[in-house]
Amino acid sequence: MVVNKIGRKNALLLGGVLVLGLLPIALQGNARILNVLIAALMWGVLASAWDLCMGYARVFSFGHLAFFTIGAYTAGLTARQLGIPPLAAIPLGGVTAAIFGLLIGLLCLRLRGVYIAMVTFGLHMVLQTVIIWGRDITGGKTGVTGFAPLQIGQYIFSPSYPFFSYYIALGIFILLLFIIYRIINSPIGLAFVALRDSEPYAKSLGVNEYKYKLIVFGISAFIAGLIGAVYIHFYGIISPVTLDIPIFLMVLIMFMLGGLGRFPGAVIGAFVITFVTEALRPLLLWRFVALGAIVVAVTVFIPGGLMSIPERVRPFIRRAFGRRHVEEEVS
Amino acid sequence: MTVSMAGNLLIAGVAVGAVYAIMGLGLSYVYGITKIFNYTQGAFFTWAAYIAWVLSSGFFHLNYAAAVIITVATMFLIGVGYEKAVIRPLRRFPEWQMTALIVTLASAMALDNLALAVFGYAPKRIPHLIKGNFVWGDFLITRHEVVTLVAALAIMFLLILFLKKVREGMAMQGMAQEPVGARIVGIPIDKMYSYSFGIATVLAGISAILLAPKILIYPTVGWVVFIKAFVVMVFGGVGSIKGTVIAAFILATVEVFVTYYIGGIWGMPIFIAVLAIMLIIRPRGLFGTW
Numbered sequence: 352m353v354v355n356k357i358g359r360k361n362a363l364l365l366g367g368v369l370v371l372g373l374l375p376i377a378l379q380g381n382a383r384i385l386n387v388l389i390a391a392l393m394w395g396v397l398a399s400a401w402d403l404c405m406g407y408a409r410v411f412s413f414g415h416l417a418f419f420t421i422g423a424y425t426a427g428l429t430a431r432q433l434g435i436p437p438l439a440a441i442p443l444g445g446v447t448a449a450i451f452g453l454l455i456g457l458l459c460l461r462l463r464g465v466y467i468a469m470v471t472f473g474l475h476m477v478l479q480t481v482i483i484w485g486r487d488i489t490g491g492k493t494g495v496t497g498f499a500p501l502q503i504g505q506y507i508f509s510p511s512y513p514f515f516s517y518y519i520a521l522g523i524f525i526l527l528l529f530i531i532y533r534i535i536n537s538p539i540g541l542a543f544v545a546l547r548d549s550e551p552y553a554k555s556l557g558v559n560e561y562k563y564k565l566i567v568f569g570i571s572a573f574i575a576g577l578i579g580a581v582y583i584h585f586y587g588i589i590s591p592v593t594l595d596i597p598i599f600l601m602v603l604i605m606f607m608l609g610g611l612g613r614f615p616g617a618v619i620g621a622f623v624i625t626f627v628t629e630a631l632r633p634l635l636l637w638r639f640v641a642l643g644a645i646v647v648a649v650t651v652f653i654p655g656g657l658m659s660i661p662e663r664v665r666p667f668i669r670r671a672f673g674r675r676h677v678e679e680e681v682s
Numbered sequence: 683m684t685v686s687m688a689g690n691l692l693i694a695g696v697a698v699g700a701v702y703a704i705m706g707l708g709l710s711y712v713y714g715i716t717k718i719f720n721y722t723q724g725a726f727f728t729w730a731a732y733i734a735w736v737l738s739s740g741f742f743h744l745n746y747a748a749a750v751i752i753t754v755a756t757m758f759l760i761g762v763g764y765e766k767a768v769i770r771p772l773r774r775f776p777e778w779q780m781t782a783l784i785v786t787l788a789s790a791m792a793l794d795n796l797a798l799a800v801f802g803y804a805p806k807r808i809p810h811l812i813k814g815n816f817v818w819g820d821f822l823i824t825r826h827e828v829v830t831l832v833a834a835l836a837i838m839f840l841l842i843l844f845l846k847k848v849r850e851g852m853a854m855q856g857m858a859q860e861p862v863g864a865r866i867v868g869i870p871i872d873k874m875y876s877y878s879f880g881i882a883t884v885l886a887g888i889s890a891i892l893l894a895p896k897i898l899i900y901p902t903v904g905w906v907v908f909i910k911a912f913v914v915m916v917f918g919g920v921g922s923i924k925g926t927v928i929a930a931f932i933l934a935t936v937e938v939f940v941t942y943y944i945g946g947i948w949g950m951p952i953f954i955a956v957l958a959i960m961l962i963i964r965p966r967g968l969f970g971t972w
Contacts, residue, residue: 411780462965465719468783469916470961476909477954484951596905600791603784636799643792650781650788651771 364532364615368525375517385513387629392517392524393582395621398605399531399614400574406612407535407543408567411464414455414471415575416599417478422448422576423583423593424482424489430498437501437508441580448576449569456568460561479594494590501584508584516585523581527574528618534570535614539563597639601628604646610656619657686820691938697827699934700834701893705911706918706926707841708885714921715858715878717779718769721786723886724908725793728901730757730887731894732797735806746811754887761883762876764789769879770872790904798901805898811891830892837885838927845923854878858921906950910937913953917960919970929968 371392378384401415422444430440451474459470482489489495501508506515534540542563545553554560583589592598605624609616627645631638653659705727712720733756736742737749744752768785772778810826844851854874857864865871886904893907910933918929933956937949960967 411783458962462961464780465713465717465783466961466965468719469912470958473954473957473961477951477958480951480954596787596791596794600788604788607781607784636795639795640792640799643788643790643795646788647768647785647792650785651768654772654775654778654781 367615371521375514380514382513385517386510387625389513389517389520389585391622391625392520393578393585394602394605394625395618396524396527396578397575398602398609398617398621399528400571400578401602402606402609402611402617403531403534404568404571406606407540408564409543409547410460410564410568411468412471412568413468414474415571416594416602417471417475418448418452418572418575419579419582420478420589420593421451422579423589424495425576426580427495427498427583427589428488431495434499437499437584441577441584444580445573445577448579449573452572453565453569456565460564460568475594475599479591482591482594492591494588495583496588500587509587510585520581520585523578527578530570530574532614534567539566597642600646601642604642604649607646608649608656610658613656613658616656616658623657689821691942692935693821693823693827695935695938696931697823697830698938699931700830701889702907702910702914702934703834703927703930704837704885704889704892705907706914706930707837707923708882708889709911710915710918710920710922710926711841711885712878712882713915715854716875718782718786720882721783721790721908722764722793723882723911724904725790726757726760726883726886726904727890727907728797728899728904729760729793730890731808731899731903732801732806733757734891734894735808735899738808740806746809750891753891754884757883757887758880761880764883765876765879769875794901794904801901803900805900807898808894810895826895833888833892834927837888838923841923850874850877909950910953913957916957916967919967922967922969925967925969
């Protein structure tokens with residue numbers, strides 16, 4: 352069997368990618384849904400990068416939306432002021448975010464968990480203040496706009512070309528998610544598993560917690576900044592509103608809902624939350640009350656997230672049918 | 683600048699500092715005992731201000747003393763209820779302090795937007811506790827500021843007294859030092875968690891009653907005070923009552939002088955800069971012990 356050779360989990364992941372690839376054809380190019388899907392893909396990357404940091408490396412970062420915004424502003428401003436083409440501006444956004452990430456990481460990764468959350472959230476608040484007051488450069492509250500879009504032939508990466516943009520976004524999504532997947536299944540990912548299972552033992556074997564945390568923090572900041580740069584090129588605008596608490600929470604909810612530290616969970620959460628917030632739009636002011644209440648309910652009732660549902664349901668099924676799957680016990 | 687001007691600014695700074703101190707004590711108290719960083723504190727501030735407004739000038743036009751007492755009692759119930767409904771179910775799981783951070787942030791957003799949906803964007807105003815000023819030569823202090831200052835100092839001493847002399851207070855200190863040991867010797871952990879949230883929420887309520895007459899009440903007013911109280915807590919040292927109060931007075935005085943001489947928009951950046959420098963140089967704060 353092909354499935355046995357590549358493993359059941361990988362087969363599921365490949366199947367998911369295949370479904371994502373065929374969706375636009377199934378939707379017959381429905382522009383509205385495709386644009387929501389593109390947003391879900393971008394949020395999915397950000398949520399996965401954040402989850403890599405929080406769920407796997409156990410670094411309690413509240414700064415990834417700030418890295419996202421740094422990447423977006425870098426790409427937008429360099430493209431507008433210096434005329435750098437999008438294909439160079441997007442990686443530049445990622446690199447700038449990574450530099451910020453490493454600097455912040457050097458400062459705070461030795462602190463205890465909650466203090467890291469405080470420092471990174473401090474970065475988040477400072478950034479919004481700086482953007483609003485640096486009006487002459489950053490455009491203040493109106494944001495950055497008016498730079499050359501990402502264009503291939505007659506197609507432009509923007510909401511007016513959903514079919515083309517979807518595949519560009521999907522390509523970027525697959526590339527970045529593959530990087531995250533490789534890190535989780537690399538010696539670095541293994542080091543974090545060891546640290547989580549028994550910290551004293553892992554450290555006695557020479558696992559350098561600070562070094563690995565710094566590496567992962569830098570990489571996830573890079574991915575967050577990169578996707579921020581993609582975001583600004585897609586919508587053609589970014590403003591400090593991105594740093595508001597509702598959006599911050601929305602991304603947090605995505606990987607909490609999907610399951611903290613359960614790899615494709617953040618993506619599933621991103622799709623669910625993006626479509627739910629889109630569906631809740633008619634509630635107007637009550638939308639964020641509902642969103643907040645949903646997060647509280649999800650964390651209180653299913654703390655492991657959606658990805659933990661199969662393993663929670665499995666014992667019940669097994670009891671109901673009264674037979675044991677030996678191979679599952681082993682794996 | 684004249685001596686009287688400097689003196690008046692100093693008085694204003696100390697009065698504002700008293701409010702930050704009360705708010706910061708609420709944050710620090712909950713963190714010290716339960717190890718939860720409570721983002722909802724700001725939303726509780728907002729709601730206390732709105733409740734006081736509804737009771738006093740909004741709808742019921744109650745006697746002000748009655749309004750204050752009812753607000754404080756309601757806040758205690760809200761705090762206890764919040765802990766029972768939201769924080770307690772989380773405690774069954776490992777690493778619940780991490781999820782508690784997200785849950786408190788989410789509840790803060792829900793409560794803020796609930797306030798926006800119920801009361802609207804239009805800012806509200808509540809009256810001062812007492813009107814009138816004390817004048818002494820060139821110096822002037824409003825009676826409201828005197829009340830604020832006395833309240834802050836009284837709360838500080840009552841908290842210290844509670845933690846040192848009262849049975850429940852000592853039990854809470856025990857929990858802060860050694861949670862497992864506290865459970866072994868039979869301290870009712872659940873009750874203590876509820877009480878500490880109730881007390882912190884009351885502190886948010888009192889600071890709202892004292893500060894709200896000077897500023898306008900709007901749905902996100904709590905965040906501004908919350909962030910300042912948070913910086914005060916980090917600056918003074920988490921879990922240290924003395925440190926929090928001293929830090930509040932220092933930072934508020936600096937803020938008042940900066941606002942007067944440079945401009946109002948620089949108040950918040952000063953706080954953020956202090957936060958950043960403090961976390962780099964001495965992350966445990968002035969009097970912190972970890």
